[in-house]
Amino acid sequence: xxxxxxxxxxxxxxxxxxxxxxxxxxxxxxxxxxxxxxxxxxxxxxxxxxxxxxxxxxxxxxxxxxxxxxxxxxxxxxxxxxxxxxxxxxxxxxxxxxxxxxxxxxxxxxxxxxxxxxxxxxxxxxxxxxxxxxxxxxxxxxxxxxxxxxxxxxxx
Numbered sequence: 001x002x003x004x005x006x007x008x009x010x011x012x013x014x015x016x017x018x019x020x021x022x023x024x025x026x027x028x029x030x031x032x033x034x035x036x037x038x039x040x041x042x043x044x045x046x047x048x049x050x051x052x053x054x055x056x057x058x059x060x061x062x063x064x065x066x067x068x069x070x071x072x073x074x075x076x077x078x079x080x081x082x083x084x085x086x087x088x089x090x091x092x093x094x095x096x097x098x099x100x101x102x103x104x105x106x107x108x109x110x111x112x113x114x115x116x117x118x119x120x121x122x123x124x125x126x127x128x129x130x131x132x133x134x135x136x137x138x139x140x141x142x143x144x145x146x147x148x149x150x151x152x153x154x155x156x
């Protein structure tokens with residue numbers, strides 16, 4: 001029997017995995033675009049991958065822009081990095097961009113669908129300038145890839 005890879009001790013500050021509007025409807029809303037996994041499924045997969053990588057995560061979702069801004073602002077002191085799927089706010093929110101810039105943390109932008117194969121208004125991301133990278137179109141696996149990338153950026 002092969003030995004299991006040793007898990008690293010958790011990083012001191014958790015990574016914030018932040019989800020914007022309508023992501024609470026995953027598994028129900030347009031499954032032909034977003035798949036059948038629920039946000040609870042995504043969180044469980046992220047928790048498992050984070051543990052494997054020696055990271056801890058805080059997982060949050062809000063349909064309210066101000067709540068997302070508050071969470072990003074708080075992350076400056078209590079988190080080591082941010083993974084953000086801002087949903088529709090990606091394409092509209094200068095406030096999220098400003099909060100991400102003010103947080104001064106490595107951030108990775110995630111989209112379940114390929115935003116560049118969709119409506120033209122989705123091709124523009126206001127938050128990308130604050131992100132070290134963008135993952136789009138790989139389904140919910142994008143969250144796990146973002147965790148892997150952040151682990152490397154954080155020296156895990």
